[in-house]
Amino acid sequence: MTGIFSDGGSALGAALGLVVISDFCLLGVERRRLSIRLIGLQGLVLGFMPLLVSGGGADVHLWVTAVVFVAIKAGLLPLLLWRTYKKLPPQPPGAFYLGNTGSTLLGIVAFIFSLWLNSRLEMAANPLFSQIFPTAFATIFSGLLLIISRRMALTQIFGYLVMENGIYLLSVPMAQESAIWLELSILMDILVASFVMGIALTHINRAFDSTDVERFASLRD
C-alpha cells in the first residue's frame, strides 16, 4: 500500500485516510440519519481538499472555491438530504440486496484493487493524481456499491453522492490548473442528486407509499 500514506502524517494523507474510513462506514451503517452525517463529514473533508493539495500556495480563487464547496458539500447537500429524510415516513432499516458486512468487505477489496491498479498504471505526469487515485477510485466504487446493493431510493441517492465525491476527489489535483472539472462535478451533484432525484423521491413515496425500489416491478420483459 505505497503511495497514499507516503507523506506520513501530512494533512493530505490524513484527509484521504478519513475519506476512505468514511466510505467503509457508509457501507457498514444501516441508519440513514448516520449516513447523512457521514456524507456531511466526507463533504467537509473534500471541500478543503483543494487547499490541502495546494501545499500552502493557495490563491484567492482556491480559497473561494474551497469555501463554496464546503458550503455545498457539507452544508447544502446534507441539509437537503435531511429535509427529504424527515419528509418520508419512518421505514425499518435493513432493506438491501447485499448486507452491511458483505458491502464493507467488498469496499475493502475495492480499495486494495485500486491500490494495485494504481501501481500497474504508469505514474501520471501530475504525481498528486497518482497519490489521490486509489482513494478516489475506492470512493467511486463504494458509491456504486451503495446504489446497487440498497433497496431504498434515498440510500441510492446517498450512493450517487458518494460516487460524485469520488469523481470530485479525482478532479482535485487539477484544481490549480484552472481546469473546469471541479465545478462540473459540483454541478452534477446539485442538478441530479439533490434537485431531480430529491423531487422524484417525494413522488415515489406518494405513489408507492414507500421508497423501496423492490416495489418497482411493473416494467419487466
Next chain:
Amino acid sequence: MSVSLVLLPLLLLLPLSAAAACRFILADSPRRALLVLTAACELVLAGATWFVEPASFGGELLCLDAMGRLVLSLTCALFFVASLYAVAYLKNEQPGTRRDFYQNLHFSNTPEAVFTSCMLLFLASAVLAAATRHLGLLWVGIETTTVVSAPLIYFHRHKRSLEAAWKYLLICSVGIGLALIGNLLLDISMQSEAGQAVDMSVSALSANDGGVHAGWFKTAFVFLLIGYGAKMGIAPMHTWLPDAHSEAPSLVSALLSGALLNCAFLGVFRAQEVALAVGFAQFSSTLLLVFGFFSMLIATLFIVNLGDFKRMLAYSSVEHMGILFISLGVGLAAGRGGLLHMIGHSLVKAALFLLSGNILARYHTKSCHDVSGMAKALPVTSALWMSGIIAITGTPPFVVFISEFSVLQGLLAKGLFLPAGIFLVLLGIIFVGMITPTLHMCRGAIPHDLKPAGREAPLLVAPSACLIFAALALGLFLPDWLRVALDSAAAQAFQP
C-alpha cells in the same frame, strides 16, 4: 452583424428564451404555437448552417464541424416534426385526473407549461452537445439532456412512468458520471508535466504529438465508452431504455430515440476521433466492435416474442446503436454507411414511436397480441406502421437497408467474415421477430369492443409520413451534398 456570427448563439438562445417564456404563458394554445414556431426557427437556422459557415466562439467551445452539423440538423428536423405532433397530442390529453387503463389507478399529467418548457430545454441542450468540440462542454450538454428529459418521461404521473423515470435518472446519471471520469483521465493522459493545463477541445487533444500516457488513455476511453454507451442504451447498460421509451409519451420516445441517442453517440464519436489521432484506434475499434455485437445480440434475444410493441421499438434502438458502434469500429471500410445509418434510424424510429402513440390511443394497450385489424381501425397509421417496420428491419429500398449493407461490406472488406455472418444472422432473426407481430397487428379483425373508426387527425399521421418518406427517398437517391457531408464527417473518426 454578419449572419455567421449570430447563427450558433441564436440556435442556443432561442429555445432557452422560449422555454423561459413558456412558464409565463398561461393559455395552452399560444404556448403550443410558441413551441412550433421555435422548432421551425431552429430548423431554418440549422438549415442555414449548410449555406453559411457559422463562426466559432472560444476556440472550439462553440464550433460546428461536419459531424456536429449532421446531428444538429437531424435533431432540429425531428424536433420540428415532434412539435407538430405535440400540438395534436396535447390537445387530446384530458385535463385533470383520470384512470390509467393498465392498473386502473387515478393519475394526472405534469402541467403542460412544464412539459413544453422541458421539451425546449431538451432542444437547447441537444444543440449545445452538437455545436461544441470541447469535451467538457459536450459533457455538460449531454448531462443536461438527462436532467431535462426526466420530467418528460414522467409526463403521465402514474407508477409505471415514475419507475421508468427513476431508472432512467439513476442509470444515465451514473453513466454520465463515468463519462466525467473518462474526461478527467483523458486530461491526465495528455499531461506531460505536473500543473500543465490541457485544452480539452478535440483538435488540441488530437494534436498531442507522442506525449500520451497509453495506460491512462486506454482507461479513459473505456470510461467514456461505458459512460456515453449507457446513455446510448448500449448493452449491458441498456436496461433503462426499454422502460423509459415504453412509458414516455410517444413524442418524447421519438425524441429520445431519434435525437438523444445521437447526442450520446457524439460523445463516443469524439472520443474515437481523439483515439484515431493519437494512435489508439486499434484498441478503441476492438472495444466498439465487441460492445456493438453484444448489443445486437441482447436486442435479438429480447425482440423475439416480446409482446409489447413500444418495448419492441426500444430494443430495436439497442440493436441500431449496436450497429452504429460496429460501423465506427469497422472504420472507413464501412464508408458513409455508419453515419447514414444514424440518419436512417432516427427518421424511421421517430416515425414509428409517433405512430405507436396513435395505436395506444386507439386500442388502449401496448400488447401486440391485443392489437389487430389496424388496417381497418387506423388505415393510415397501419400503412405507415407497416412501412416503418419494413424500413427499420433493413428491407430495401429504405435507407436503413443501404446503411446496413455498407456496414456488412465494411466487415467483409476488413476480412471479418465470422462477424459478418453473425451480423446477417442477427439481422435476419430481428426481421422475423418484428415482422410477425406487425402482421398480426395490421391484419385480422378489429376487436369487438373497439368503437368504430373515426378520421385520423392529419397532425397525428403527417409527421410520421414525412419521416418515412424521407427514409425512402434517401434509400433511393442520396444527394451529392449529403454524400459529401457524410464523407467529411466519417473522415473525422472512422479509422482508415
